[in-house]
Amino acid sequence: MTTDVTESADGAGGGIRAVSRSWAVLRAFTPERMSLSLADLVRETGLPRTTVLRLVDTLAAEGLLESGADGQIRVGARLIAFAAFADAAWTVPPASLARMQALAAETGETVSLYVREGTRRVVVGQVPSPNTLRHAVQQGDELPMSVGSAAYVLLSLEPPADRDGLIDRIVAEAGGDAAALRKGVASAAEQGWSLSHGHREAGNSGLAVPVPATGGRPPARTSVLALGGPTVRFTDDRIPGFVHAVRRCAEDIARTGLPPALY
DSSP states (O other): OOOOEEOOTTSOSOEEHHHHHHHHHHHTOBTTBOEEOHHHHHHHHOOOHHHHHHHHHHHHHTTSEEEOTTSOEEEOTTHHHHHHHHHHHHOOOHHHHHHHHHHHHHHSSEEEEEEEETTEEEEEEEEOOSSSSOOOOOTTOEEESSSSHHHHHHHHTSOHHHHHHHHHHHHHHHOOOHHHHHHHHHHHHHHSOEEEESSSSTTEEEEEEEOOOOSSSOOSSOOEEEEEEEGGGOOTTTHHHHHHHHHHHHHHHHHHOOOGGGO
16 A cells, blocks of 8 residues: 655655645635535545545545534534633733733734745734724634745845745745845845835835744744735835834734644
């Protein structure tokens, strides 16, 4: 019997394809789509029908999915324990969340905490702008690393020896301009913060700074604190104040703590 092996998402060999495919099936479910047909799963995953059927049967046997009498497939009860564990691991500590809320109130913009996950960046904490017109991201959202101030700062924190190879992988997966990405990362490394306008969506701007390590319990992974909002509010006269405010907040949450999974 042969083992079904392929490359992992990070480009290193040794990933098990069956696990990746099972994860693709689970990811097809969202809060807006908690009940899917087999045809829906085939369409969403791009996998053969027979493969999806085997995966659903296996995941149902483990309690991660369940098949109803109506032919619909739903998330299983065993996911409750995973959800509780994930919530405990990735929740921003109350004192840090309160500080992010204060920053959102001070600046009027959405505040987000990002980490890099492979060739993507993930929102691990978020406080929305108090304004009706605002940047909209949610905890758990995965965004590209090929553009944007948060991506530039995250990449600037990578060891220089690893940075070029990582940028090449990001561009190979997501497309984009490698030269522009390297320029943005170099600028973020030089000035210690980054500003972008309209990189992911026209009319939206972002400003990001690194969350510094502290002497008490330095995190195992780097993170970035960012503001996001309409470009019309990211005027030249406001940028210095934004940088100062976000840096102060990043320093504070480095002391009050990051989600436990980052340590």
